[in-house]
Amino acid sequence: MPAEFAPHEATWMLWPHRPDAWREQGQPAQRAYAEVAAAIAAAEPLRVGVRGSQIEAASALLPASAEIVELDSDDAWMRDVGPSFVTNGGGDRRGVDWQFNAWGGRDGGLYPNWDLDIEVAAQVIEIEGDQRYKAPLVLEGGSIHVDGEGTCLTTEECLLNKNRNPSLTREQIEGHLCDYLGVEKILWLGAGTFGDETDGHVDNLACFIRPGVVALTWTDEAAHPQHAISLDARRRLEAITDARGRSLQVELLPMPSPLPMSEAEAAGVVASGEVLPRLAGDELAGSYVNFYICNGRIVAPLLDQRTDEAAMAKLAELFPEREVVAVPGREILLGGGNIHCITQQIPAV
Numbered sequence: 001m002p003a004e005f006a007p008h009e010a011t012w013m014l015w016p017h018r019p020d021a022w023r024e025q026g027q028p029a030q031r032a033y034a035e036v037a038a039a040i041a042a043a044e045p046l047r048v049g050v051r052g053s054q055i056e057a058a059s060a061l062l063p064a065s066a067e068i069v070e071l072d073s074d075d076a077w078m079r080d081v082g083p084s085f086v087t088n089g090g091g092d093r094r095g096v097d098w099q100f101n102a103w104g105g106r107d108g109g110l111y112p113n114w115d116l117d118i119e120v121a122a123q124v125i126e127i128e129g130d131q132r133y134k135a136p137l138v139l140e141g142g143s144i145h146v147d148g149e150g151t152c153l154t155t156e157e158c159l160l161n162k163n164r165n166p167s168l169t170r171e172q173i174e175g176h177l178c179d180y181l182g183v184e185k186i187l188w189l190g191a192g193t194f195g196d197e198t199d200g201h202v203d204n205l206a207c208f209i210r211p212g213v214v215a216l217t218w219t220d221e222a223a224h225p226q227h228a229i230s231l232d233a234r235r236r237l238e239a240i241t242d243a244r245g246r247s248l249q250v251e252l253l254p255m256p257s258p259l260p261m262s263e264a265e266a267a268g269v270v271a272s273g274e275v276l277p278r279l280a281g282d283e284l285a286g287s288y289v290n291f292y293i294c295n296g297r298i299v300a301p302l303l304d305q306r307t308d309e310a311a312m313a314k315l316a317e318l319f320p321e322r323e324v325v326a327v328p329g330r331e332i333l334l335g336g337g338n339i340h341c342i343t344q345q346i347p348a349v
Helices: 024-041 052-061 117-128 170-181 225-239 263-267 308-318 330-334
Strands: 008-014 046-050 067-070 084-087 093-099 131-138 151-155 185-189 206-210 213-218 249-254 292-294 297-302 323-328 344-347
Touching: 008 024, 008 292, 024 046, 024 052, 024 292, 024 297, 024 323, 024 330, 046 052, 046 117, 052 067, 084 170, 084 344, 093 117, 117 131, 131 170, 151 170, 151 206, 170 185, 185 225, 213 225, 225 249, 249 308, 297 308, 297 330, 308 323
Parallel strands: 008 046, 046 067, 093 131, 151 185, 213 249, 297 323
Antiparallel strands: 008 344, 084 093, 206 213, 292 297
């Protein structure tokens, strides 16, 4: 699997529509998705899967260059329901279609019916004209990050969770990751970001920014639960080597201050009894690590006026060869994720 920072042919997104997941019938989230789409479409081709009833609304908001594809889904997290693409030295590309159970199935999953989501990856692969691998592993794309040189980064909290692959051992899961991603070494972190409803996706905690270098969400506030989580992750990263035997350089991105959901934001979500409820006062798992790397650009979320400037400056330092484009991330965060969670790269071959 090529790294995210390798050249892309295109990016895929899905269009948000669930009134029981997104406030005000999803309209604020749609505007936020459109801003992300515009930032990406200015750098590379963009395809957006949209259910038929939403095509008119999507067409009004998305950039003219975006390709709208009629494609239905239960929600709008393309990173997790979409395929992971792998390539070989001969110019071939294939898509990996993972198993999906809505982040936990009947044991903590976020909604009870995901029949549409499980079809998304195969449809994307078919549209791209590539062959498909059907993987025997429940896995969301946000739970892995690769360096393109044989190393995969993940968390124990997610991949070893009993609500994903309870019949598989750690060694068996590692074997599937090596087989289907073409990696040679798995780097295990412990827990993910505090309060993350995905059971600890690594893309909210840490990511490769180039081979041998990892960005990690960080807070110096010892009383915050994230401090212990990030400290453990940092110690693990600094104690291991990657698939090429390199020691890892760990770069710290500041964590935004606590971001509770407001009463107005919570009130705008239509309770259905099917989706994880959105409650006023819930702390949102905000992370600047949840950015997306596309051709020539970093698309990063603005989350907190107290920390936005420092986070964007750090990203500019880490990616001197790319333009950092900041877009508002609050509305996406209200749904449970951010920019990386709603995008999926198609590697160039």
